[in-house]
Amino acid sequence: MVHILENGEHFRADNREPEPEHEGFGSGFSINDHLDLLIEVLKRLDGRSLGAAACVCRQWCAIARNDSLWEHLCFRHVSPPPVGVRPVVSALGGYRRLYMVCVRPVLSRLKRRRLGGESEVVRRVWNQHEVELSLSLFCVEYYERLLVGGGRVAGDSPSSSLKFLCMPVNV
Amino acid sequence: MEHLSYVKPLYAPFLCFTHHSFSLYSLSISISPHISTSIHNIFIFSYSYSPSTHPHFYMGPTPYNSSNSSSSACSSSTKPPPPQPPDQMDHLLAGAGYKVRSNDLTQVAERLEHLETVMVKSSPVDISDIGNDAVYYNPTDLASWVDSLLTELNPNVSGSGSGSGSGSGSGFVSGSGPAYVSDPVMNDMNNVYGEFGQQVVTPIEEDVSIRLVHVLMTCAEAVQRGDMSLAGLLIDDLQGLLGRVNSGCGIGKVGSFFVDALSRRVVNSPQNGVVQVDLSAYENEILYHHYYEACPYLKFAHFTANQAILEAFDGQDCVHVIDFNLMQGLQWPALIQALALRPGGPPLLRLTGIGPPSLDGRDSLREIGLKLAELARSVNVRFAFRGVAASRLDDVKPWMLQVSPKEAVAVNSIMQLHKLLGPGGPRGPPVDLVLDWIRDLNPRILMVVEQESNHNQPEFLDRFTESLYYYSTMFDSLDACTAQPEKTLAELYIQREICNVVCCEGSARVERHEPLVRWRERLTGAGFAPLHLGSNAFKQARMLLTLFSAEGYSVEENEGCLTLGWHSRPLIAASAWQAIPKPSVVTTGR
Secondary structure, three states, X not given: OEXXXXXXXXXXXXXXXXXXXXXXXXXXXXXXXXXHHHHHHHHOOOHHHHHHHOOOOHXXXXXXXXXXXXXXXXXXXXXXXXXXXXXXHHHHOOHHHHHHHHHHHHHHHHHHHHHXXXXXXXXXXXXXXXXHHHHHHHHHHHHHHHHHHOOOOOOOOOOHHHHHXXXXXXX | OHHHXXXXXXXXOEOOOXXXXXXXXXXXXOOOOOHHHHHHOOOOOOEEEEOOOOXXXXXXXXXXXXXXXXXXXXXXXXXXXXXXXXXXXXXXXXXOOOOOEHHHHXXXXXXXXXXXXXXXXXXHHHHHHHHHOOOOOOOOOHHHHHHHHHHHHXXXXXXXXXXXXXOOOOOOOOOOXXXXXXXXXXXXXXXXXXXXXXXXXXXXXXXXXXXXXXXXXXXXXXXXXXXXXHHHHHHHHHHHHHHHOOOOOHHHHHHHHHHHHHHHHHHOOHHHOOOOOOOOHHHHHHHHHHHXXXXXXXXXXXXXXXXXXXXXXXXXXXXXXXXXXOOOOOOHHHHHXXXXXXXXXXXXXXXXXXXXXXXXXXXXXXXXHHHHHHHHHHOOOOEEEEEEEOOOHHHOOHHHHOOOOOOEEEEEEEOOHHHHOOOOEOXXXXXHHHHHHHHHHOOOEEEEEXXXXXXXXXXXXXXXXXXXXXXXXXXXXXXXXXXXXXXXXXXXXXXXXXXXXXXXXXXXXXXXXXXXXXXXXXXXXXXXXXXXXXXXXXXXXXXXXXXXXXOOEEEEEXXXXXXXXXXXXXXXXXXXXXXXXXXXXXXXXX
């Protein structure tokens, strides 16, 4: 049984019985039968929730790892949306990696500068420069992995050039 | 003590009495969270006592450069004093005939300043009472002498209290420094965080820091004069002082590097041979890489250069970038990616990388070229790489670069041009020759990034002072980085620069940094016109800096050039230039 709250941010799923045989919920609706709806919901989540969604079950994990969801997350607030970026980003490691390694730390660091210290990443509008800078940093990071590992795209931890993004801010 | 006279005070009010030629430099200690500004705010407390027959009258401030004129009033002694433990008489002053305990130095200085203000405010009648007697009190015991005078002039002033520190120390602080926060409880070497969230030095440690800078300057002056025996003794002094100061940060760390460099210079004179061991290209790359990661200077250089090159290549289909120091090619992935995403599609990109020849058989230039080619292939940018191995930039000849007339050329020099400022051959300094053939290539942009400091002055002491200030600022900024081993290796990288500036001479000294104004003159004289770095570069640089953890970095725009600095001291300057075609050359088919 799945409870979906209004903004889709908190959810609970009990997926041990995928068949729609429950009591008390009327028509026996299961989100897993309607994957397009699920994807629509997941598209609107923030990064942390999307990561949590990937931990729910194997099916959700496979869906949540879909790069187009993360592309949507990275650039949904960029206006105009960057064109032609997708092949580049895919070549450099994918949107999920872009988010984890660049976008999330950059956003949180920039936001912390402006608002002075909340811990949550709030949704905000990117500007073109921030997008370009993130992409450049992402590219440098990819290149450093090339230098080190001879091309293997392993792990989620960023290579050393982006360590400065993960360091605690000395405010 | 003769070496006292060679210290350069930045501001030295002289106070002189008729029957004793007594020059007094007041010591004003200002606590500054930054060692760099503390060096600038240091007033060196030194004085000399020469019982001359004719009186000297000096009143008022002396300008910065005239300290050497005071040497005429100084006594000279032939033997240097041995190092003393801290609670004994200060040996530097003892050399001049005064007995002051080291512990009391700050307090005595405060009271001397107080005496000065009292004397200035007092009416001439009061002072003449003192001046009428030939000897009033024996000034050898300076502390009690000052107190006696103070009680004479102003009976309300209490006698000298014992004690540590100076309480609020309001008489101490010079006008320009931030407030002095003293904490008499903290008598150990730990630093205390003051109200600005930065480090405040305890009184004891601060004495040592000031003494350290004092002796460093004196030693450098001795080296400049060629007095190596005195310099050697002073270096022993310095090692002792370094042991007493916190060498993990601040003046202790920078000081230790400079002491090391000075000792190398004293031990191996530059004329005798190699002072600085060459590292292999591989080791150089490692240090460079960690310097790249620990602080934003190289990143700023790369990103600013890329932005300028990108704008210069707008609309061009065939572009050629010449990099004067390829290293690991960390600058180019971002340019390749930006070209891949530019509206209208990527051009054909050729990259020529110049680097030192690798001695261990691996062709590092080619390896880097392969990696860059792989990256370019993944993002669908047509890419060609060529490596030119040359140990010095003036060994490169233009035909090696194979520039075709149809392509747009960009020349990228990140901290390389200053190496050409050394003594040149018969045809002139190497930099002019290199700038000449760059101009012949007719590049659309010449990108020059250089350290913003003057380490190429002919006098050793000027270079030393300037580099002490510059590198202490840089180490200040490096303190913000906490990642190890990046920080330590970055410090090693900077240490090699320091060593080169201080120890080497002639053609071995390659770190001949010059400030932006000099480069501007040089480049305009060589036939280049400045290109303004646009607002995009500025915004990108600012954004890049907000991503670094420390708050102290600042980007400034200076007549179309960008400088990155730490707390308003610029440390690195980026400028863009365009070649003015030579009028006498007949251009074909352009």
